[in-house]
Amino acid sequence: MNLHREKRRTAFGLISPAVAVIVAINIFPILFALYISLHFWSFGRGEPRFAGFFNYEELFYDDRFINAILTSGKFVFLAVAIEFLIGFGLAFLFNQKVRGLVTLRKIAILPIMVMPLVAGLVWFYLFNENFGAINWFITILGFDKVAFLTDLDVALWSLVAADVWQWTPFVMLVMFAALQSLPEYVYEAARMDGLDRWQTFWRVTVPMLKPSIMIVVLLRIVDSFKMIELVFMMTKGGPAGRTEVLPWYLYVTGFQSMDLGYAAAMAVVMLIIITLVTQIFVRGLEYREGQE
Amino acid sequence: MSTTAATEPAGAAAGAAALPRLRSILILGTACLVTGISLIPLYIMITTALKSESDIFAWPPVWAFEPTFQSFYNAFFLFGGQNVLVFLFNSVLITGASTAFAVTLGAMAAYGLARFKFAANKHLAFFILSTRFAPPVAFIVPIYLMFNAVGLIDSQLALIIFYTSMNLSFVIWVLRSFFVEIPVELEEAALVDGYTRWQVFRRVALPLVKPGLAATAILSAVFSWNEFLLASILTQRDAATIPVYLSGFSASMGIAWGEYMAVGFFAVAPIMIFTLVLQRHLVRGLTFGAVR
Numbered sequence: 406m407n408l409h410r411e412k413r414r415t416a417f418g419l420i421s422p423a424v425a426v427i428v429a430i431n432i433f434p435i436l437f438a439l440y441i442s443l444h445f446w447s448f449g450r451g452e453p454r455f456a457g458f459f460n461y462e463e464l465f466y467d468d469r470f471i472n473a474i475l476t477s478g479k480f481v482f483l484a485v486a487i488e489f490l491i492g493f494g495l496a497f498l499f500n501q502k503v504r505g506l507v508t509l510r511k512i513a514i515l516p517i518m519v520m521p522l523v524a525g526l527v528w529f530y531l532f533n534e535n536f537g538a539i540n541w542f543i544t545i546l547g548f549d550k551v552a553f554l555t556d557l558d559v560a561l562w563s564l565v566a567a568d569v570w571q572w573t574p575f576v577m578l579v580m581f582a583a584l585q586s587l588p589e590y591v592y593e594a595a596r597m598d599g600l601d602r603w604q605t606f607w608r609v610t611v612p613m614l615k616p617s618i619m620i621v622v623l624l625r626i627v628d629s630f631k632m633i634e635l636v637f638m639m640t641k642g643g644p645a646g647r648t649e650v651l652p653w654y655l656y657v658t659g660f661q662s663m664d665l666g667y668a669a670a671m672a673v674v675m676l677i678i679i680t681l682v683t684q685i686f687v688r689g690l691e692y693r694e695g696q697e
Numbered sequence: 698m699s700t701t702a703a704t705e706p707a708g709a710a711a712g713a714a715a716l717p718r719l720r721s722i723l724i725l726g727t728a729c730l731v732t733g734i735s736l737i738p739l740y741i742m743i744t745t746a747l748k749s750e751s752d753i754f755a756w757p758p759v760w761a762f763e764p765t766f767q768s769f770y771n772a773f774f775l776f777g778g779q780n781v782l783v784f785l786f787n788s789v790l791i792t793g794a795s796t797a798f799a800v801t802l803g804a805m806a807a808y809g810l811a812r813f814k815f816a817a818n819k820h821l822a823f824f825i826l827s828t829r830f831a832p833p834v835a836f837i838v839p840i841y842l843m844f845n846a847v848g849l850i851d852s853q854l855a856l857i858i859f860y861t862s863m864n865l866s867f868v869i870w871v872l873r874s875f876f877v878e879i880p881v882e883l884e885e886a887a888l889v890d891g892y893t894r895w896q897v898f899r900r901v902a903l904p905l906v907k908p909g910l911a912a913t914a915i916l917s918a919v920f921s922w923n924e925f926l927l928a929s930i931l932t933q934r935d936a937a938t939i940p941v942y943l944s945g946f947s948a949s950m951g952i953a954w955g956e957y958m959a960v961g962f963f964a965v966a967p968i969m970i971f972t973l974v975l976q977r978h979l980v981r982g983l984t985f986g987a988v989r
Contacts (some may be wrong), residue, residue, distance in 0.1 A: 412813060414896040419809030423802040423865050424821070430862035431828040434839035495731060503721045505934040511976055513732040515739065517983075518972045520923040522940045527738045530745060530954060536756050538741060544757075574735060575983065576867060582980040620984055631832035634925055637944060652834035652926075659838050660930065672835035683830050687823075688754055 435676065441669035448663040460670035470671070472646050473654040477630060480561060480650055481653070484568040485625045491569070492576025493618075499577065500584045514574040521571070525638025529554070530566040532639070554640050560648050564635050572629070576621055583617035584610075616690060623686040627679060651675060739965070746958035753954050768955030781942060781960055788938040788964075791853050792921040795860035800914045802861070803868030804906075808898050810869065812884075822873065826985065830867040837930050844931055853936045859896055864917040869940035870985040875909035876902060910976035915971050922968060939964045 442460050446453040464470050500511045516524070532553035540550045553563040591613065595605045608622050611618075633652040636642060642649035642657070651671070659668030745753055773781050797917050840859065841850075842954070849855040878964040879902060887901045888894070925940035932941055943964065946957045972979070 412894070413815070416809045416813035416815065418812075419805040419898070420821075423806035423869060424825075425866055426802060426858075426862050427825060427828055430840075430859060431836075431866075434836050434843065435831070437839035437843065438835065441842070478711045497726055498724060498731075501724050503724050503728075505725055509725075509728045509732045511973060513728070513735045514976075514979075515969055515972060516735050518923075518941075518965075519739070520940060520961075520964045520968070522923075522925050522943045523742070523965050524738070525956060526943060526946060526961055527742045530958075531738065531741060536754050536758060538758050541756075565841070569819055570734070570738065579980055579984055596788050617984075624984065627830050627832075631834060633834060637925075638946070652832060655834050656837065656926070659841075665838050665842070668723075669838045672838060675832055675835050679830055679832060680827075683827065 521634035536538035799864035807872035
């Protein structure tokens, strides 16, 4: 009994400092955001006034907000889909037994760690209409220059391209590690069962990789949803709001228009969206674990 | 995976020998291409930093040029009257301190969660993980008001506190998976030898998870070093970090490409070196211990 109490005290002592920090800096701000969102609250315009759900109602009729949601959805879908397809393929490529691949793989994953703001700066330069290297390449091939960051139909794709450059190696790296951890005997069993390569891929490899696939896709969705650096460096939400993703609109509302209550309402909506997405994936993973 | 050369007729033997070689060359060639694409933006960053101003704006782009350190000199000693060294110092200080706190508090909590069974254990662990998925932009309004209320705007302490919290959930999750793998018998033996639980943690468990500590420390440092959004909101001049400096880039000024690329180089280079050296537990860290 005494031992039990001592154990509990040790556990409490070990865990509580971290939990205290997380509660103060992560949980409290979420509740505070909820509180702010129920008020008319702006810098230097008097005391906050209670607003009920006014800010949330306002979101419904705000075309700019609807546009931001759709733009975010488009960006996340395009970026994650392209990153996953290419990264998944590259994982198989780098999984081959060929000399030199190990070194190349270590270099190929460098973009993951690049400061996103620097990535934005460099891609801003690369996409420049007047002296950018990509337009130079395009003219060499005999095409006309493209206004990558100001053309209404192209700008979002340019952001997607920069994101794909940075994060495809992440998908590749994780899927590669997952492939490496698959035991050899499942392939032997598949061969003995007379499965050809295609069948082995779809019936053995893919199902066994499924948990890793779900984790990598979830992490990419969550991270690309919060992306703001590329927008900040490359387009500032333009042209005509075509690249105005949700984080950017929130940032502008809060710290340029100074409308904190409205920005907080957006923050709450973002948290709800991300919680729903995360829950879907966690349920999926738990369901699988339960089956095994 | 291997070819079925053994079952093929003798006449095809020569062709079968040439085929794997061709396949290797194709694989290696594709891998080189991918690695090249990963490196091009970094190459452009470095060369732009080393170009003279007229070369930076040249059309068509100049590929062979005489390198000059003028941009580096300007960025560090002249440019805009702001001293980059102050930003660099802030980045190093804030990154170092927040990493130390996050790993210390995180290791304690991870050990507590891994070793002591209590009713809320699993819920608490998931709760801690879920904080990692919240988009930072959702925090900017409440966090700004909170730090403003206690007078911590534009102080290094504000970012140290926020980054500690930001990295804690990740550190706890990854280290927990490392602690779980240590056989309990080792620690029980130490307890029998008269160690207190705290001593067991310090002298038996911690040394056994050194690779995990290294991986989480480096990834925490990268996240703090690269973080832009909260830094831009919580700091103005005195405590501003390198990303805040870079975000001051304005295309309408349009003259300082070389200087910003030079600072970008210093923002990226240390991280790149770390990444190349420490690859072993990268995946495990980046996926919260889910994929190894």
